[in-house]
Amino acid sequence: MNGDNLGPAYIIKSYNSKHNVWGFLVIDNLKRGPGKGGIRMTPTVSEEEVSRLARAMTLKNAMADLPFGGAKSGIAADPKKIDKEAKKEIVEWFAEILHPVCPSLYIAGPDMNMAEDDMRIFVTANGSKKSATGKPKDLGGLPHELGSTGFGVARSAKMALEHKGISVTGATVAIEGYGNVGVFAHKFLEEMGAKIIATSDSKGGIYDPNGLKHAELCKTKEIKGTVTAHDKGEKIEGKKIFELDVDVLIPAALPDVINKSNAENIKAKIIVEGANISIVPDLVEPLHKQGILIIPDFVANAGGVISSYAEHMGYDETKMFELVKEKIEKSVNAMLERSKATGQIPRQAAEAIALERLVRHT
Ligand code: NAD
Secondary structure (H helix, E strand, C coil): CCCCCCCCCEEEEEEECCCCEEEEEEEEECCCCCEECCEEEECCCCHHHHHHHHHHHHHHHHHCCCCCEEEEEEEECCCCCCCHHHHHHHHHHHHHHCHHHCCCCEEECECCCCCHHHHHHHHHHHCCHHHECCCCHHHCCCCHHHCHHHHHHHHHHHHHHHHCCCCCCCCEEEEECCCHHHHHHHHHHHHCCCEEEEEEECCEEEECCCCCCHHHHHHHHHHHCCHHHCCCCEEECHHHHHHCCCCEEEECCCCCCECCCCHHHCCCCEEECCCCCCECHHHHHHHHHCCCEEECHHHHCCHHHHHHHHHHCCCCHHHHHHHHHHHHHHHHHHHHHHHHHHCCCHHHHHHHHHHHHHHHCC
């Protein structure tokens, strides 16, 4: 793994012999405050993936002008193959390992396969309520289950559509992944009048040119465990989602899903990165040259960390949503204006803004 003048500051790597599981924490940069970033639990997460995500958090927190540095954690376990008790023990173990650095150098939060109940387990085992955000409401938390990230992704999509001169009413959208980010992006975009015509999960995709209804699809996912079991629309291969002719494509699940195998076939006018590092870095420029407006991860999906900041400050839900709206709009506008003024592609323009803020805090 490579380092540079931004980081990483610290790496913690630990092995749990009982469950045969590795855990990683990468604290990338501490210039603006304690490192902030969620914990993901996936079978494939690696130190390298966590490092890239920690860097994305450094830029995201600076771009949203929050007093947090960048960090990320990963636990390499398959939540589908372990029972509830084993998951609890693993989260407790990880929280104890991170006790020396939480919350002074690292504040955890939920990420893939980690939710508010896991944050309850984490703060209890860690010993400090301030060691994680995204906690349940009874612990003073603003759980990610309120949908702050999906809300910010939906606001970003609306702004991108307006920038391209497309009305959000009737705009077509495809969403890869139907978890926390995907579900709430669907909900808030539907409320704005957009038409979500396809989505996917680990079992495959579902496509309905007439529009998939948020409430109905959530019910299907809850009862049948997968969006592919929906009784309206047509089942499609998960990878087909990236090649649909839509106004907005929202990757909201896995890293590097827009890659050499599909980049040339992307027909969307706009990509809003709900997930982190969903586009292979080398392809951002060619996609831009194809005329696609990309709202990068660290701009579009900052709603979660803005909500974390609101929780850290003791704000309520209403104030949190206002703050997400205000900060996301400010970031997208700043990026698009800088891009127009300098000719940089939007991601580079946003990176330049974030880097200036990191320098300012040295
Ligand atoms: P989640 O665990 O709630 O949902 C993940 C979804 O991805 C699930 O629906 C799962 O079925 C789906 N998925 C898994 N494999 C898939 C595949 N091969 N094809 C299609 N879908 C697949 O996770 P989340 O919290 O929604 O996070 C999704 C992404 O967004 C991650 O990259 C995460 O880092 C990023 N993110 C999340 C937040 C947040 O607040 N939740 C904030 C910022 C960024």
